[in-house]
Amino acid sequence: MNPEKIYLDNNATTRMDDRVLEAMIPFFTTYYENAGSSHLSGMTVQEYVEEAAWNIAELTGGQPEEYIFTSGATEAINLAISGLEHSGRKHIVTLSTEHKAVLDTCRNLEDRGYNLTVLKVETTGLIDHEILRAAITDETLLVCVMMVNNETGIIQDVQTISLMAHEKGALFLCDATQAVGKIPVDVSSMGIDLMPVSAHKFYGPKGSGALYVSRAAKIKLQPQILGGGQQKNRRSGTLNVPGIIGLGKACEIAALEMDTDAARIRDLRDTLEKELLTVKGSFINGVPEHRLHTTANICFPGINAEQMIMGLQHISVSNGSACSSVTSQPSHVLTAMGLSDEEALNSIRFSLGKFNTITEILQAAAKVRELIAQFSL
Missing domain, CATH: 3.40.640.10 (Type I PLP-dependent aspartate aminotransferase-like (Major domain))
Structure with a gap:
């Protein structure tokens, strides 16, 4: 199954x-x-x-x-x-x-x-x-x-x-x-x-x-x-x-439920980041206090994002805009922020929504850490 x-x-x-x-x-x-x-x-x-x-x-x-x-x-x-x-x-x-x-x-x-x-x-x-x-x-x-x-x-x-x-x-x-x-x-x-x-x-x-x-x-x-x-x-x-x-x-x-959804999604995003930032050397791209609650863009130095995305299989994440994801070029957004091409290619965007659950977040974080451990061997 x-x-x-x-x-x-x-x-x-x-x-x-x-x-x-x-x-x-x-x-x-x-x-x-x-x-x-x-x-x-x-x-x-x-x-x-x-x-x-x-x-x-x-x-x-x-x-x-x-x-x-x-x-x-x-x-x-x-x-x-x-x-x-x-x-x-x-x-x-x-x-x-x-x-x-x-x-x-x-x-x-x-x-x-x-x-x-x-x-x-x-x-x-x-x-x-x-x-x-x-x-x-x-x-x-x-x-x-x-x-x-x-x-x-x-x-x-x-x-x-x-x-x-x-x-x-x-x-x-x-x-x-x-x-x-x-x-x-x-x-x-x-x-x-x-x-x-x-x-x-x-x-x-x-x-x-x-x-x-x-x-x-x-x-x-x-x-x-x-x-x-x-x-x-x-x-x-x-x-x-x-x-x-x-x-x-x-x-x-959205007019009726946006605020409630935002509070719950933010908690999920913060949990995800807490779990993933335990990876040695990882860091958030962008200033944390000025970010949308749905989004965590994290760099994992030395870990190729495309390889990670393929390895995650049934877990859907991205390494840039969906409109340009067909290329393997580094994100123009991240390089414009001062990241090197390698750092940009080592970064993954996790974007959450109102249908996500805490169980999914913990499972995804565990799988990411597992793959990073494998890739680092």
Whole structure:
């Protein structure tokens, strides 16, 4: 009999909550109409879509009409960055530890004549605010800084960063893909102008996300997908109604249970770290007091992470972003934080979720220690 899997890769994706699936099913069968149709059945489906938008807004602090439904965070990021009208400004500032969706989209604009500044972070994973302030000029169109890093869980002070951007008249894009549904996010109080959301990072369906676009900032976006002119011509295409309903339900559940889940997951994460940091020479990547409760990124010097991942078999962990895990290159996030290539290749990300148990955590820690002992012989 195969051992039951232990899933510790929740930053890559999460298991869908059964209540989310239950909410979605009727929209595959009973309420299958196109939300853009003008007949009564289509209008009924549209009302459910609008309710989902309300749920997203309630969780993240915006207004329902400020959200564009997308296929996920990557599309939302592309729309936000590539679709932004520059109004004479053609300078973008971002960090070296951003997700590839941000970095690659920014570099694409650089190839098209934009000026791009990519700032290094400190060894903690945090950006030096004075270095960031100096980089933002009167020519800066956009500042892109993620709220929570997907590999290390490091949390940036986005409210302070947004103030720096706005002081120079720049817009602030905050990739909150790893934050929404896990920690409090309020686009208004945090001063966020553009923010991608992805349902599958917090127990919703894959292929469903949204882009928050501040109405107060009077942002003009050029659509990246053309066609039927849906969503006020900002993103064409028939709405993925089941996915949108799932996103909305995931937001509704998170609003009610996020704090309780966070406390329990943090205890599990701390237990895991306590067990694993007994390994000689091991250390946490990133400053411990500024990390998301789901994430433990640990370096085990001399232990090849890929070999470890294969050896763990039914225990799912990772050594970087799921979007770039097909390569054996060292993590760009960890090397940007000052780790050597070897240290980055010796690091493993354990990311926990609300379905994990203390039994799983202790079993996983024991297996990791066992393999390290074998590899060290």
